[in-house]
Amino acid sequence: MKQLLFPILLLLSTVLHAQTKVSGLVVDESGAPVSFANVLFKDSSVGTITNDDGRFYLESENTYNTLEISFMGYRTRELPLATKVNYNLKIVMEEASENLKEVVVYSGKQSKKNNPAIDILKKIWAKKRRNGLRMFEQYSYDKYEKVEFDLNTIDSAFMKKKVFKGLEFVFQDLDTSRITGKTYLPIFLNETFSKMYGDNNFNEEREVVIGNKNSGFSNNQAIIAFVKDLYTPYNIYDNYLKFFDKSFTSPLSTTGIEVYNYVLADSAYIDNKWCYNIIYYPRRKSELTFKGDFWVNDTTFAIKKIDLQVTKSANINWVKDIYIEQEFDVVNDSVFLLNRDYLMSNFSLRKKEDTQGVYGKRTTVYKNYNFDRPKPKEFYKVKGNVYNPEVLDKDETFWQTNRLEPLNKDEKGIYQLLDTLETVPKFKTFYNIVSILGSGYVEVPKWNMDIGDIYSWFGYNEAEGVRLRGGARTYFGQNDPWRLEGYLAYGFTDHKVKHGFSAKWLLDKDTRLIVSGGNRRDVEQLGISLTATNDVLGRSIASSSIVTVGSNDRLTNINLSTFNLEFEPVTNLRLLTGVSFRTLSSALPDAFSLDYVDPSSPTGISSVTKDFEFNSTLIYTPGSRIIGYGVERRNINDNYSTLLLSYTKGMSGFFGSGFDYEKFQFSYSQPWQLGGFGRLLSSVEVGKTFGTVPLGLLSVVPGNQTFFSIFNTFPNLNFYEFVTDTYASVHLEHNFNGRIFSRIPLVRKWNLREIVGLRGVWGELSDANKALSSPTNIPLMAPTDKIYWEYSVGVGNIFRIFRIDFNFRGNYLENPEARPFGVTGSFGFSF
Template sequence: MTDNYYLFNLKSFLAIFTVLLCSFTLTAQTKVGGVVYDTDGVTVPFANVIFPGTYEGTITNDDGRFYLQSDESYNQIEISFVGYKTKIIDLESSVKLDFNITLESDEAQLNAVVVYSGKTSKKNNPALDILRKIWENRRKNGLSQFKQYQYEKYEKLEFDLNTIDSAMINSNLFKGMEFVFDYADTSAVSGKTYLPIFINESLSTVYGDNLLNKEKENVKANKNSGFSNNQTLIALVKDLYTDIDIYDRHLKFFDKSFVSPIGRAGIDTYNYVLRDTANVDGVRAFNIVYYPRRKGELTFKGDFWVADSTFAIKEINLQATKSANVNWVKDIYIEQEYDVLGDSLFLITRDYFQSDFSFRKKEEAKGVYGKRTTLFDKYQFDIAKKEDFYRRRVNDYDPETYNRSEAYWDENRLEKLNKDEKQIYTMLDTLRQNKKFNRLYNIGSILASGYYEVDNFDIGPVFSIFGFNDVEGLRLRGGGRTYFTANDPWRLEGYLAYGFRDDQVKYGISGKYLLDKRSRLTVQAGNRRDIEQLAASLTNTNDVLGRSLASSALISTGNNGRLSSINLSTVSLSFEPLYNLEFRLGGSYRTIKTANPDFFSLDYLDDNGMINGQVNQSDIGLSMTYTPGRKTSNYGVDRTIINSFQYPILYANYTRGLEGVLNSDFNYDKMQFYYEHPLQIGGYGRLRARVEAGKTFGTVPLALLNVVPGNQTLFNISGAFNTMNFYEFVTDEYVTLHLDHNFNGRIFSRIPRLQQLDLRELVGFKAVYGTISDDNIAINRSSIDYRAPEDIYYEYSFGIGNIFRILRIDASFRGNYRELPDARTFAITGSFGFSF
């Protein structure tokens, strides 16, 4: 959790990407493209290219290049930009992609207006006067002026493979699947061939209450090509394209925060040019062109039409600048349309979003187009609902939603499918019956889930097969789980492990059963005998299948031989009275002793005055976990989290040690709490903040105390201190603070030689305060002298992320306690992950 890694952890979707990215169907009647230059031969970025007499147009990119298409037939294009003479070119054919257009400078125009090409003035600029009027009238436009609202919403998501060439068609990868290219078409707009690979449609009713600040979407129907009942796939794809409000200061998607050209932050980020005034669908409106003042920031270029009386947006298009620091996305284009109701009310009626996903940003790179079209209709207002109506149900899955008839869809779609979109259903359904595709599908499944499917049993996870530590040496682990469907009401899991140095077999087994779907009442039990790094986390867990990276990392710094041998048995009951609010009541019994007696001991002085090296402990505990904003899919005993690391977490736990129960050694009370929250700081990146606190009441030995987690691996571990050694600080009362901020390249993007690398700046700060009682010190007979960080231990870090788009490296510096024996004042750690 060291970076905001947005993981594509869905096997169905990743399987398609694995097949098609290893190596779009557009039917337009007018297609034009080329490059716009000035008289000096320098390309003109952000110039307007339109079909005269229409609102169909585009803007040249950073290199002066444009593509423009239409389903209508046109015989002219018009190119214009402030400071240049407008040029109209006749089209001799409906398709021409190699235009080289030269614009002549217009001295008269430059003398007549204050604004100009390049950086525009913030003074005496009529475009900025209009922009300020938009801000003033924002609350008077749209849904916010009503107490309640509701409307019908139709959403269509489509993914198309692009840049298909003969080499791909004839490659061995597609042998046996050549029929898919019968559904492809070549688009003269970009010279690329496109192949539709996925489509998803949904119909819903959206309800909102501005007084309660609540909104709810009831999905009435959903269908897609080939994966109709895969709720995880549907949820993941839909989460890629969250709804945006162009009036906000920042527009968030792909886990990035772009500066809105309509928001208040836009005036310092964009250049604005008042280009034209005209009637748009009967409404007199201003046309304003905007483009970024600086390269490398998360910005757009485009234009918008704004009504001259209400100052409401009528139309807007946004294209992400080529230099925007977004991984795996080569291009982003957004278009929104608003209709006027009752002379003054402007409501969104159409929202179009297109992105080009690719491993590389070069023009010739293969990729996948993702297109979302959302239509809005049948607005109604001031129909009040009770507050309970907006409460999210724990289990709201309705199978009928995914099985609507074709007649239902034909009657309720707000926009009919075209011929190419209909063919996607046919092609994907056929492909799912192909043996070779299913083999490749399985490869994608393994990469996504970490498991290899064998009938109703999954073998894995494959990524935990190898490990190493100073006790076990090389460690091999293999396991599996039952898996009939994603919505299984019960599941069994287990593993076996073997260490070549200690010559011992370890194991873990767990079972769980969902007793009630509505409240998610679940019973779970398990047992584990294994080697564990007790000092890897402050927060107690009873996960019998879990294992800390600290005790199994392949590479570590210093000696990590302070490992424990643990035999843990647990049973628990959990339920979810409200969505994303879980309570868990459980009990456990464990024995803990050193796994490396020649190097490390857990000895303590017992009540009889004898030195004991093993702890036998029974306890019961009650915990609460609240994750507001978390999105999940499926309704079985296991659910898939869709928006990993994007929601806050509040956790509280109370544990009672039970002396005498099953020969348990200690009575004690332990309370623990942590809160973690990701925060988007406007255009300055994302901050992840975490606070932990805890206290143990009673006298207990080292094995039951709170050891501040150090990190002697070369990997970033959430909640651990990178320059601290294992067992360096021990407490029975503690408070910690962790701050990790990713600037998302805001600084590096302004340094010329670093702009092209898309690197991201990272800073961090960690601190802990803790104490330990005299009684807990007095019973200690271990090889470790207890020390608590009463002077507030702290460390800070600087890092570089997005190296090769997958690697993050941090340099951490110890702030104090530098005089301690074996103190590490500096540490290098890293992590891998995929993020936008």
């Protein structure tokens, strides 16, 4: 999160002029807007589609004298353009009549039968796996990518705001978007030049980044990570295209005929190839679909050009528009290869036409294709997520040589203005505020330290009462080879000081060999996770919830010391090994006991558990993408699976530890993007403890007495309601992303999202473990006779930030204080 909002505060001014600009409104004879009408410059393939309100904007660097407007069921209009700039036109379309010389007239929903556009679409499906790069065994090419962010819809009132006092010089010149016709001000630019290699026999691809440049952030991996996550790769031939964690149905999808109307609108030569023009638009509102058109070759049925624009009613937050253009080069009679890819997003708090926001624009140019030059399979097996700092240190000569598309005046001005902005005190103040909000830390550069995080300073629980916490960490830069971090906390009820301290040191960048250690002495809600980690700075939300269901008094005093080694022998495979020593005791002994039978104690009972253990863990995250090369790195995607295998050996006799045991644990979590049906999140956990251990070392089925929806917990279970030494659990949660609500007229405009969940756990607890912890004052039960299960239904995206889940308990209703029903929720900003 650090500095993610920082680019929004950067300002500059330049100007870029197009030769022909036109905007307007297309209506029918009654004055109703005509949505999805085709608008283009006559005798060209330069065009656009009107939006849901019938409005359009079109721009070209060439000069055109006539505008052509057409739509199914209406007579085609040709409108002379008196000047190069024609704004706010109102174009009235006349309904087509029988005596017009129309070959075929389409209107409204199109038939799926006897439709020539769908016949062509089926031929695209048949050929798509033999088009483009798939036609060759090996391939390589150069890729140049630039990502730009712009403030948009800038007017005089916006420029006169007090926040810009002293920064007025950035508004000297503004330009107009060629897509929307709105004024904009470029504020950030990122450039990347890469060499791409692929082998279709191995189904492998590798990107070698040669250079990367940010406007004012020559080494800022936070910005790079944000950009990479924002614009993930896509292929228009795929059935579903993923943008902002949502799966949109591609107009070329084999399921497209269920959600789109298709119309064969035109045919023409493009680059000496005869192509058909097909217009498409959605059959229903509020679904994740596009509108636009594409040109397809009549023999290879390869796409020559395609435009996609997200419909205004699509169920996506904070994004008002998404517009995509792709152009393909004709290499020979049968090969069409992607030449240029342009994507523009309009981020805004509201979808109203005059709302100010931020354009995010990505332009990718592909050149210098080579084929059938094999490389060994080992070439594609990169060792670790290696990040080379040299790619951030390329001079202007490198960029002049390797930019596959030159910068325009706007983009050049971004680099020129930053030096001036960084000398303005007010700009520095803006930076500090946004940096604190984005990262949670207050930077103190002269001490090379960050204070925070500010979001964990307050807490409350029944043992500590009101709790205040303050912390700090060393910070010389984002790729620090070592880091120290710690905190102090104080409870106003128990009048005790708590602390946590951690140290990490990266010994070898190639193998990612890291040594770490630390100590934590605090109050914690244990049993919130089956596969808990030995994080000396971690703390669950259940430990500080101000309001809980029932008494949240089963809290534990923990004193934990750890020492660990970690390394990454191959990409996304981490091996961790270490030792830890902990002492555990109840924070509220009258309400919650951790007592166990101890023959060596004078009373025969001990209240403090001491445990020394050796732990070895393997974590594999295939598909994870990570950026950075310091001791702490950043993940830039969330659509990967996680496999964890852990072995723990408890050893008695060390530092007073009295327990010999072995514990094996395995967990597997996987998000599944199920096309137009939404996103499924799944998790499986199994584990077994061999040996006799007290309650504090057993595997507690994670209950949840908070009002927060927490995945991998059981919201209708109380803390410590089920305790096991052998367990297996499954959690499933599916978000339909509004697919059902979008078909209900009364609620479709609210853009709600339906969520269902199912979870279950089975476990055992041996008689020996029950006997050892028999002095405790809580029941010792495991869900052995039958699987404990719950289900839930929820509604998300309420006011775009809230989610509510209604949770139902399936069985074990006879348990003491069993909760058959509960309501949990969460809030957050998501697309």
